[in-house]
Amino acid sequence: MHTSYRESIHELIDGTLGGIRRAEIERHLAGCAECRAFHADMEAIRNAAGSLDALQPPDGVWLQVAGRLR
Amino acid sequence: MTTSKVTGQPVSRPPAGSPARAEDMALVERCRRGDLAAFDELYRAHAGKLFSVACRMLGNQTDAEDLLQEIFLTAHRKLDGFRGESALGTWLYRLATNHCLDYLRSRTARTNQLNDPLDDEPGHFQAGKSGLAEQTVAKMDLERALARLPEGCRAAFVLHDVQGLEHREVAQALGIAEGTSKSQVHKARQRLRALLLERH
Numbered sequence: 076m077h078t079s080y081r082e083s084i085h086e087l088i089d090g091t092l093g094g095i096r097r098a099e100i101e102r103h104l105a106g107c108a109e110c111r112a113f114h115a116d117m118e119a120i121r122n123a124a125g126s127l128d129a130l131q132p133p134d135g136v137w138l139q140v141a142g143r144l145r
Numbered sequence: 146m147t148t149s150k151v152t153g154q155p156v157s158r159p160p161a162g163s164p165a166r167a168e169d170m171a172l173v174e175r176c177r178r179g180d181l182a183a184f185d186e187l188y189r190a191h192a193g194k195l196f197s198v199a200c201r202m203l204g205n206q207t208d209a210e211d212l213l214q215e216i217f218l219t220a221h222r223k224l225d226g227f228r229g230e231s232a233l234g235t236w237l238y239r240l241a242t243n244h245c246l247d248y249l250r251s252r253t254a255r256t257n258q259l260n261d262p263l264d265d266e267p268g269h270f271q272a273g274k275s276g277l278a279e280q281t282v283a284k285m286d287l288e289r290a291l292a293r294l295p296e297g298c299r300a301a302f303v304l305h306d307v308q309g310l311e312h313r314e315v316a317q318a319l320g321i322a323e324g325t326s327k328s329q330v331h332k333a334r335q336r337l338r339a340l341l342l343e344r345h
Contacts, residue, residue, distance in 0.1 A: 120338060123284065126284070127287065127288070127307050130193065132209075133210065135210075136192070140217045143218060144181060
């Protein structure tokens, strides 16, 4: 694993990498299996996190809040 | 100068003079005048997001329900101080994460829990170990691993990767620099990878 590429791989996943650096990383990933595996794992975690369900509080929470404000 | 609850370091306030948020300010103004229906509207708009953050920060739904009450009661009390320098949602995220971090620290003090040993070491990439990408990352496994992250990087990860805030907004919500938000999220992903691979 080339640790010097780590931050750029995260930025690649976040879509915040500039065009030149992005092209450089993509070239590196094409030839480096370890960095490619790291990229795939980080992307899998990011995608799984983004698909976690939104949670809703029970109605009782608002009733308690409103009761204490009245 | 205020102190970040994430890093413990002094931080600057968010830059003043960002565009006024007319809708937020109108709603806040109605709340300030004691309009409970307006506060109900504010609650409906933000409770789900803040509850999701609290559940994932505390790892416990019952505690999150209690804390959500306190978050909104504090928000109601502090609305006079809201100046529209950031979006109302970001201001509320900040209030919520501060409540969560205070709660976690007092719980740690009560139970004398030690930080996870991963706190000082980002998850190391282990060459040769089967990768996560070849399997599906199960939501339940991710939720469990999330609860084991150190609280600072857990907060940044929940806000950025789960809630979808930009690093600029995470930085405002947590009172940290944008670069710190990035490094905390990156560390969190690497630690999660190590934790998730332990299960396989």
